[in-house]
Amino acid sequence: MEPSIHPTVVAAIIAAVVSFLVSKATLHLGRERLDREFKLEFSTEIAIGALLDSGEYDMRTFDRIKAYLPGFDSDNELRRLLIRSGGVSFKRESDGAELWGLLEKHRGQAFK
Structure with missing residues (x-):
């Protein structure tokens, strides 16, 4: 069996x-x-870092950055990626515009 x-x-x-x-x-x-x-997300951070690091301008307005990098659901989402890319925000005294630059270029200004 x-x-x-x-x-x-x-x-x-x-x-x-x-x-x-x-x-x-x-x-x-x-x-x-x-x-x-x-x-x-990593590619976006690289693009943001290159944008903030290139050209003759040390800082760019938030509106200009939004124009170069469209497609974000909210402004805060783009701001988070700017920070993750090494960006710091400043307010222009003359008109109150939101400016962004790289921390490594603005270390002295960022911590006043």
């Missing part, structure tokens, strides 16, 4: 294998999504 495997055991093994495969696929897709999001 051949030993037989109970149908419940076979069903449990199949369920475990399917569950493992689904979990692995879900994890892979989630990791790909996070990689895309971080890559976009």
